[in-house]
Amino acid sequence: MQTEPSAPLVSMRGVDKIFFGGYANKGIDFDLRRGEIHALIGENGAGKTTLMNILAGIYSPDSGRITVDGREARFRSPRDAIEFGIGMVHQHFMLIPVLAVWENMLLGLRDVGFVLDLRSMVSKIRDMSERYAMPVDPEAYVWALSIGEQQRVEILKMLYRGTNVLILDEPTSVLTPQETRELFAALRKMTDAGHGIVIISHKIDEVMSIADRVTVLRKGERVCSVEARLTAREALAEMMVGRALKRVKKSGGGPPGRAVLSCRGLCARNDRGMASLSGVSFDLREGEILGVAGVAGNAQGELCEVLAGLRALDSGEIILNGQDISGRSAREFIKRGVSYIPVDRRETGLAPNMNLSENIALKRYWRKPAAVWKIFMDWKFISGLTAQLVDAFRIQAPSPGSPARNLSGGNLQKLMLARELSDAPLVILAMHPVWGLDVGAAEFVHERLLEERARGAGIMLVSEDLDELFEMSDRIMVMSGGKIMGIAERPQDVSREEIGMMMAGVPMRAAV
Amino acid sequence: MIHWKLEPRPNGTARFNFAVTAASLCAASAIGGLLMGLMGVNPFHAYFEIFRGALGSKYGLSETLVKSIPITLTGLACLLAFRMSIWNIGAEGQLVMGAIAAAAFVRYCRVDGSVAAFACMFAASAAAGGLWGALPGFLKGRWNVNEIISTLMLNYIALCLMDLLLYGAWKDPTSMGFPMTPSFPKTARLWVFGNTRLHGGLIMALIFPVVAWAALRRTQWGFEIRVIGENARAARYSGMGILKNIVLVMFLSGAIAGLCGMSEVAGLHGRLSRGFSVGYGFTGVIVAWLTRLNALLLPMAAFLMSILLVGGDTLQVTMALPLSSVQVIQGLILFCVLGGEVFRGYRLRRVRAGGPSPEDGE
Numbered sequence: 001m002q003t004e005p006s007a008p009l010v011s012m013r014g015v016d017k018i019f020f021g022g023y024a025n026k027g028i029d030f031d032l033r034r035g036e037i038h039a040l041i042g043e044n045g046a047g048k049t050t051l052m053n054i055l056a057g058i059y060s061p062d063s064g065r066i067t068v069d070g071r072e073a074r075f076r077s078p079r080d081a082i083e084f085g086i087g088m089v090h091q092h093f094m095l096i097p098v099l100a101v102w103e104n105m106l107l108g109l110r111d112v113g114f115v116l117d118l119r120s121m122v123s124k125i126r127d128m129s130e131r132y133a134m135p136v137d138p139e140a141y142v143w144a145l146s147i148g149e150q151q152r153v154e155i156l157k158m159l160y161r162g163t164n165v166l167i168l169d170e171p172t173s174v175l176t177p178q179e180t181r182e183l184f185a186a187l188r189k190m191t192d193a194g195h196g197i198v199i200i201s202h203k204i205d206e207v208m209s210i211a212d213r214v215t216v217l218r219k220g221e222r223v224c225s226v227e228a229r230l231t232a233r234e235a236l237a238e239m240m241v242g243r244a245l246k247r248v249k250k251s252g253g254g255p256p257g258r259a260v261l262s263c264r265g266l267c268a269r270n271d272r273g274m275a276s277l278s279g280v281s282f283d284l285r286e287g288e289i290l291g292v293a294g295v296a297g298n299a300q301g302e303l304c305e306v307l308a309g310l311r312a313l314d315s316g317e318i319i320l321n322g323q324d325i326s327g328r329s330a331r332e333f334i335k336r337g338v339s340y341i342p343v344d345r346r347e348t349g350l351a352p353n354m355n356l357s358e359n360i361a362l363k364r365y366w367r368k369p370a371a372v373w374k375i376f377m378d379w380k381f382i383s384g385l386t387a388q389l390v391d392a393f394r395i396q397a398p399s400p401g402s403p404a405r406n407l408s409g410g411n412l413q414k415l416m417l418a419r420e421l422s423d424a425p426l427v428i429l430a431m432h433p434v435w436g437l438d439v440g441a442a443e444f445v446h447e448r449l450l451e452e453r454a455r456g457a458g459i460m461l462v463s464e465d466l467d468e469l470f471e472m473s474d475r476i477m478v479m480s481g482g483k484i485m486g487i488a489e490r491p492q493d494v495s496r497e498e499i500g501m502m503m504a505g506v507p508m509r510a511a512v
Numbered sequence: 513m514i515h516w517k518l519e520p521r522p523n524g525t526a527r528f529n530f531a532v533t534a535a536s537l538c539a540a541s542a543i544g545g546l547l548m549g550l551m552g553v554n555p556f557h558a559y560f561e562i563f564r565g566a567l568g569s570k571y572g573l574s575e576t577l578v579k580s581i582p583i584t585l586t587g588l589a590c591l592l593a594f595r596m597s598i599w600n601i602g603a604e605g606q607l608v609m610g611a612i613a614a615a616a617f618v619r620y621c622r623v624d625g626s627v628a629a630f631a632c633m634f635a636a637s638a639a640a641g642g643l644w645g646a647l648p649g650f651l652k653g654r655w656n657v658n659e660i661i662s663t664l665m666l667n668y669i670a671l672c673l674m675d676l677l678l679y680g681a682w683k684d685p686t687s688m689g690f691p692m693t694p695s696f697p698k699t700a701r702l703w704v705f706g707n708t709r710l711h712g713g714l715i716m717a718l719i720f721p722v723v724a725w726a727a728l729r730r731t732q733w734g735f736e737i738r739v740i741g742e743n744a745r746a747a748r749y750s751g752m753g754i755l756k757n758i759v760l761v762m763f764l765s766g767a768i769a770g771l772c773g774m775s776e777v778a779g780l781h782g783r784l785s786r787g788f789s790v791g792y793g794f795t796g797v798i799v800a801w802l803t804r805l806n807a808l809l810l811p812m813a814a815f816l817m818s819i820l821l822v823g824g825d826t827l828q829v830t831m832a833l834p835l836s837s838v839q840v841i842q843g844l845i846l847f848c849v850l851g852g853e854v855f856r857g858y859r860l861r862r863v864r865a866g867g868p869s870p871e872d873g874e
Contacts (some may be wrong), residue, residue, distance in 0.1 A: 310749060331751030342749065352744040358735070362750040365735050375731050 007070055008045060009034045009196040010055065010086070010165055015064035017050055023220045024050040025061070030215060030222070032165060032196040037187060039199045039211035039228070042240055046217040048200045052167045055198075056088035057081030068165070079108075087158030088167040093150050097143035101125070104142055105157045109386075128156055134186045147296055148179040155186075166190065167198045172206055173435075173464065174296050177500040184210045200294065202438070204233050205467065216240055243440050257286025260458040261307070261338075261427050266316035268306050276302045278482045280316070284458040291473030291491070292462040294435070295503055299482035300462045301343065304429045308340035309333030321426065331442030334363055337426035341416060341433050343462075346407075351418045352405035356397055357386040359404050360419050389418040394444070410441035417445060421452055428452060431462045446472060466496055478502035522540040529804065536852035540844040547840060553831055562838075563857065565826025566819040576707040576815065576822045582607070582789070583814035585772035586796025588724055589645075591805055593765045596741040598652065598758060602663025602794025603769040605670035606641040610673055610770025611777045613640035615693055618680065618700045625699035633700070633778065634771065640654060641770015642763040646671060649762025653755035659762075667793065677760035678786050692785035702779035713775030715769060717811060725807035737761060769793065777848060790821075798846040815840070 008031040025047045032038050040048045053059045055066065065393045066073045068084045075081045078088075078252040095104050095195050102122055125138040134152040142150060151171065159167055172180045175417040187197055201207050202271030207214055208228055216223040223239045263282040263394055270276035276299045284290050305311035307318060309330040318326045320336055342348040350359050361382050364370045370385075372378050386400040393414045397407055404415060413433065420428065430449065434442035449472065453459055463469050468474055470491055471483065486508025488494040502508060521607050545555030566576045586603040593600035613636040644666060651657035678691035688693070701713035728734035736757055740747040748754060772792070777784050799817050802808035824838025 308749075309751075329751060330748065336752050338576045340749070347743070348749050351739055351746045353742045354739065358739075361735065362746065363738065365732055371732060375733070377730060377732055377735060379730075 008032055009069060011067045012051070012055065013065050013067075015051065015054060015066070016062045016094060017047075017054060017059060018062050019050075023047075023260060025054070026220045028064070028217070028220075028222045030055075031225070032198060033213075034196055035194055036192045036212040037191055037197045037199060037210055039201055039207040039214045040217065041201055041204065041207055041214060041236065042217035043202065046221040046326075046438075048217055049169060050220075052088060052198060052200060053168065055081070055165075056086055056167055058088075065092045071361075082108075082161055082163065083163060086167070087161060087163035087165070089151065089154040089158065089169065089171065091169045091173070093141070093154050095142045095150055095153060096322055098141070099137060100136045100139055100141050101145075101153050104153060105138075105160050107457075109161065125156060125160065126379050128159055132156075132159070132186045132189045133182070140431070147174045147184075148176075150188075151175070151183070152428065156169030158366055161192075162473055163195075164197070165196045166344060167200070169200045171199060171201075172201070172203065174297050176503045177496060178504060179295075179467065180206070187253035203465075203467075204236050204240075207236070208233055218242055233365065237439065257456065257458075259283035260286045260321060262319040263307070264301070264305055264317045264319070266318070267314040267386045267387075268302055268311050270299070275314075276482050277306060280479075280482070280484055282477060282484060282487065284460055286458055287453055287456045288474040289453050289459045289461050289472050291469035291476040292460060293466065293469050293476055293499055293503055294464070294479035296464055298479050298503075301431065302433050302482070303479070304340060304460070304462060307333075307427075308338055310340075331366075335367075339363075339420040339423070340488050341420050341428070341430040343431040343435060345416050346405075350412060352403050352412075353403055355403055356390065356395075356415060357383045359415060360386045360389060364417055364423070385422075389422060393418040413437055413441065413445065417448060421448060424455065425452075426459055428457050428459045429462075432464070433461070434463075434465075434468065466499060470496075478508075480505040521722055524867055532852045532856055533802065533849065536848040537845060539852075540841065540848040541838065542864050543844050543848075544617075545839040548833070548837065551833065551837070553833060558594055558827060558831060558833070562820065564823075565830070566823040570823060572806060572826075576818045577714065578709050578711070579818040579821050580811065580814040581711070581713040581717045581779075581794040582772050582776055583795050583817050584721065584811050585713070585775070586769055586792045587676055587799035587803070587810050587814055588796075588807060589765045589769040589772070589793075590796045590800040591803070591807055591810065592724060592737075592761055592768070594741075594800055595760050595805055596737050596758065597744070598649070598741075598762065599660045600645065600762065600765050601660055602645065602646075602648065602793070603772075603796045604666035604789065604791065605663070606766035606769035607773035607776075607789055607793050608646045608667075608670040608674050609644040609766075609773065610637035610641035611773030611784055611788065612670075612677065613637040613770065614774040614778050615677075615682065615696075618696050618778070619693070623697060623700040629738040631697070631728070633774065637770045637774035638767040639770070641781025643775065644829050645766020646759050646763040649759045650755075652762075655760035661860055673784065674784070675802035678784065681779050682784070684783070690785070693783045695777060696782050700778055702775060704779070709780060711775065711779030713772070713779045715776060716771060717814070721810040728807065733757075769796075779782070795821075795842070798842060798849075801846065801849050 010032040012028065012030040015025050015028045015030070016023065028051055030051065031364055040052065042048050050059065052058050054061050057078040057080050060075065065396065068086065073084050075084070096107070102118070102125060105125060106121070122138045125136070129136045129152070131431060134156060136149055136156060141154065145153065151174065155166065173184060175183060191197060199207070199211065211228045213225060214228050214236060215225040216232065216236065218240065232254070264281050266277050266280040267275070268277040292300055292303070302311060306313060309328060309332060313326055316326065317324050320338065325332065325336065348354050351362070351372045357379065361370055361377065365377055370382050371377055383400045389395070391396060395407070395411050395414045395418065397411060404412060407415065417433070428449070433449065434445050437445065447463070449459055461469070461472055473491055476488045476494070476499065485502035485505065488499070526599050541559070545559065548555040548558050566572050586607060589603045590600055614633055617623070617633045617636045621632065623633070648657070648659045648662035648666060651662055652659040670855065675691065677691065682693045684692055684694040704711050728738060736747065736752045739750065739869045740752060740754060741759055744754060773789065776788055795817060799810065801815070802813040820838055820841060824835060827833045827838060828835055
């Protein structure tokens with residue numbers, strides 16, 4: 001059947017998957033060769049994750065066939081896929097924090113036997129982690145590990161189960177540039193050992209630097225599969241989006257405005273009650289975008305919540321427009337023009353089961369003109385406003401009355417943005433505003449933020465994507481361990497490596 | 513090999529949701545019928561008897577309406593809290609506290625039939641039930657104490673408190689040992705429709721659901737309740753006071769149940785007696801779910817439930833079935849309605865072992 005010289009490790013033919021009456025995957029062919037890193041790229045909703053979930057046995061395809069090593073494979077569950085040597089590392093790790101690394105690896109193993117041979121297991125894990133240059137202490141508890149280390153545990157877990165085909169869903173979104181490099185080195189070692197690796201991504205630069213071959217998906221269909229080194233990045237981007245991209249153009253910064261938000265010595269604890277934000281001071285000026293770089297979990301979230309009035313301060317003061325507002329309620333922050341775009345739109349930013357109008361009403365239901373007297377709400381006005389915003393923000397939704405959960409991620413983000421940006425806020429706290437968005441939607445979000453900047457809003461942009469930060473920011477502040485490692489006043493004069501060093505915890509002076 | 517797999521489905525229409533509820537009721541009736549069949553009774557005959565008993569005569573119909581009153585009110589008490597994702601299982605206790613407060617008021621205060629006296633009696637029972645609800649509400653909001661456990665336990669405390677009074681200080685000396693208070697004076701009774709047992713509580717049962725429905729939909733407060741119920745984090749993010757609202761809603765929920773208790777003793781029975789509530793607080797949970805938390809549908813759902821209860825009484829007499837057989841059907845209804853929820857979000861799909869299945873042409 002196979003005519004290629006080297007039979008592919010995995011071959012998917014004509015895979016269809018229908019969700020909600022539409023094709024998530026339509027007639028997709030996909031091959032993975034032994035010893036290659038194959039990148040699967042595409043916009044959000046292009047069907048990348050669906051396709052890989054099918055390969056990992058999480059979904060069953062509506063039609064099409066999969067062969068692994070020439071054997072026909074039909075998976076009823078991820079377990080079946082693992083028996084065929086296919087393992088997937090998801091974007092959200094499937095680890096149990098209170099258990100040790102080796103215990104997590106034990107979970108889901110089939111032939112454990114009644115008596116655990118702990119010592120040989122631990123030493124086997126150690127061997128593996130050395131062989132692939134992925135240092136992890138098998139006896140450490142998962143909660144004590146950094147995100148990068150947890151990712152290594154996930155990968156090692158798959159290898160420990162004898163995985164031959166490793167699927168990684170957006171593996172670098174949580175890593176520093178240095179950690180990314182380490183991960184890529186480890187992946188190379190695995191392909192050298194004959195494993196096949198699939199990386200799902202939408203970062204083209206990264207794909208170009210690691211992948212051997214690239215398959216582009218668009219709207220559930222395969223556009224093409226190409227050799228990475230024979231292809232230009234612009235061509236890939238065009239294939240992804242289906243049209244030529246315009247670069248978001250940042251207009252030259254005006255003279256720095258006055259400080260609209262000043263923070264002095266902010267200290268706060270995280271959800272577990274441990275010191276998190278420790279002595280953070282900075283100014284956010286009118287009409288600027290202050291980029292905040294840092295590896296996930298270095299108190300950027302706590303900083304945003306403190307500045308939105310959602311997290312109690314241990315000490316320090318927040319001065320908005322010359323007034324000390326530390327200790328006030330979240331409602332007070334909203335009233336004074338602080339708008340906050342949280343990272344988890346489904347969990348915090350929106351109420352997915354409620355309709356569009358209700359979600360738009362969230363931050364204005366108590367004030368005119370959405371409110372009538374102090375008691376009632378003017379739903380007619382609110383749905384009119386919603387229709388207007390849906391238009392202005394190009395949100396694709398059936399009607400203002402349909403539940404928000406029916407919207408795609410990008411449209412949900414636009415809905416949240418529509419609410420947060422529509423009242424001419426003084427300060428915008430944007431945490432990963434383009435997280436998980438496709439290129440087109442991200443471009444739109446960036447344009448809107450730049451418009452707000454031109455209007456004079458002070459914008460704090462938290463991101464883990466250095467490209468985004470360098471492109472958007474007037475200044476870049478780097479956080480590590482709840483402290484500010486430095487603020488680059490002129491990002492164009494700073495190298496990525498310097499930012500990376502600061503992200504890793506080396507303060508600015510030492511870094512430069 | 514063929515096996516079944518649950519897959520998410522797109523959101524159903526209102527009609528689809530209604531169909532799911534109707535199908536759940538049918539399934540419950542079918543299983544109930546099967547059970548009755550096993551007990552040697554013709555289920556069709558039994559169901560016919562239920563309806564005839566409950567609706568077939570003026571007496572039956574008025575009894576059915578009488579029982580719909582407390583079911584509607586406790587249903588509303590549960591519904592309000594459920595809307596906020598606070599699982600108040602304590603309507604029974606709140607109802608009993610309201611009834612105790614009404615009895616105390618009648619016993620210790622001057623009841624002269626004046627509007628003021630009635631207003632005070634209403635206020636006393638609403639406050640008693642409300643506080644009985646607000647307490648677990650506060651514990652939940654402040655320290656995240658599981659309200660299911662605390663409201664459930666408070667039921668027993670309220671019931672025991674009532675027993676304590678009925679077997680002791682408040683016992684009617686002429687009752688020949690039955691645990692009940694003396695009859696309330698005429699001036700403390702709610703008025704009654706003609707020569708039926710239908711009492712003034714009916715007005716509450718008709719008005720309250722409409723008011724609650726409008727408040728939930730139209731007011732800022734109702735909006736806060738719904739947002740907190742759907743996504744408490746988003747509510748906090750929008751600057752809503754969660755503790756305040758939990759306590760308030762639990763107070764209102766308890767107050768409605770308390771008023772329900774008052775209307776049962778001052779409207780229907782004319783005294784506080786042991787067993788005056790036949791578990792209405794729990795029936796309220798079922799009814800609230802039957803309406804899928806739509807207050808406007810409450811009186812209807814309560815009427816349906818009441819048919820079962822009144823018809824069940826007839827069943828005891830005419831077919832010599834134990835009362836518990838009707839309770840079994842009640843339980844089946846809750847079970848099926850909750851089970852039906854699964855099908856609103858998911859659909860069953862037949863999957864042949866691992867491979868694509870030919871019958872998926874839907």
